[in-house]
Amino acid sequence: KNQVEQSPQSLIILEGKNCTLQCNYTVSPFSNLRWYKQDTGRGPVSLTIMTFSENTKSNGRYTATLDADTKQSSLHITASQLSDSASYICVVSPFSGGYNKLIFGAGTRLAVHP
Amino acid sequence: DGGITQSPKYLFRKEGQNVTLSCEQNLNHDAMYWYRQDPGQGLRLIYYSQIVNDFQKGDIAEGYSVSREKKESFPLTVTSAQKNPTAFYLCASSIDREGSPLHFGNGTRLTVT
Numbered sequence: 001k002n003q004v005e006q007s008p009q010s011l012i013i014l015e016g017k018n019c020t021l022q023c024n025y026t027v028s029p030f031s032n033l034r035w036y037k038q039d040t041g042r043g044p045v046s047l048t049i050m051t052f053s054e055n056t057k058s059n060g061r062y063t064a065t066l067d068a069d070t071k072q073s074s075l076h077i078t079a080s081q082l083s084d085s086a087s088y089i090c091v092v093s094p095f096s097g098g099y100n101k102l103i104f105g106a107g108t109r110l111a112v113h114p
Numbered sequence: 115d116g117g118i119t120q121s122p123k124y125l126f127r128k129e130g131q132n133v134t135l136s137c138e139q140n141l142n143h144d145a146m147y148w149y150r151q152d153p154g155q156g157l158r159l160i161y162y163s164q165i166v167n168d169f170q171k172g173d174i175a176e177g178y179s180v181s182r183e184k185k186e187s188f189p190l191t192v193t194s195a196q197k198n199p200t201a202f203y204l205c206a207s208s209i210d211r212e213g214s215p216l217h218f219g220n221g222t223r224l225t226v227t
Binding site for chain 2: 004009031034043044045049099100102103104105106107
């Protein structure tokens with residue numbers, strides 16, 4: 001069964017520190033891997049989208065990496081800010097699956113404290 | 115500003131009542147989706163529509179119904195047949211191009227007692 005597992009479930013860091021969130025998947029073959037940010041009580045917002053051939057993609061202080069051999073992706077947040085407090089969701093699109101086949105991880109809840 | 119509008123933000127209903135959640139988009143996207151989000155779980159697809167007057171069941175369609183009479187609108191009805199309807203419901207849309215992001219609304223939190 002295709003799965004997307006995220007770790008840790010939750011994380012607390014101090015403002016200004018860096019952190020890395022992990023995403024392991026069993027989906028194979030896959031078309032692309034996405035990271036979304038979801039503020040509490042709001043809808044997810046796209047951060048990065050990487051195809052299976054890409055290794056890294058940045059969006060400001062957010063950098064996503066992808067290792068297709070080990071089926072792992074990470075999201076690195078640099079110089080965290082209070083506004084980074086949110087859930088971060090990893091989403092994998094199976095090859096030729098279409099949007100109706102997206103597989104969502106349960107997310108990592110990040111809290112940035114002053 | 116283009117986007118997706120979901121209403122209401124909070125909805126309370128008694129068990130046994132049907133309820134309709136609104137989703138409107140002005141992004142001119144052909145495809146629209148309804149997801150359900152429960153604590154500790156990934157989003158699950160309820161229904162999706164790739165074109166007006168056509169829609170398909172997702173992974174958890176039982177107890178739900180939709181319509182797509184206009185490109186901009188994709189309302190979701192939660193019927194009394196849905197066993198556990200209390201959840202956060204998210205509507206999304208996309209253009210029909212591989213690798214394009216999903217655009218989400220800000221959700222409706224439904225509580226059924």
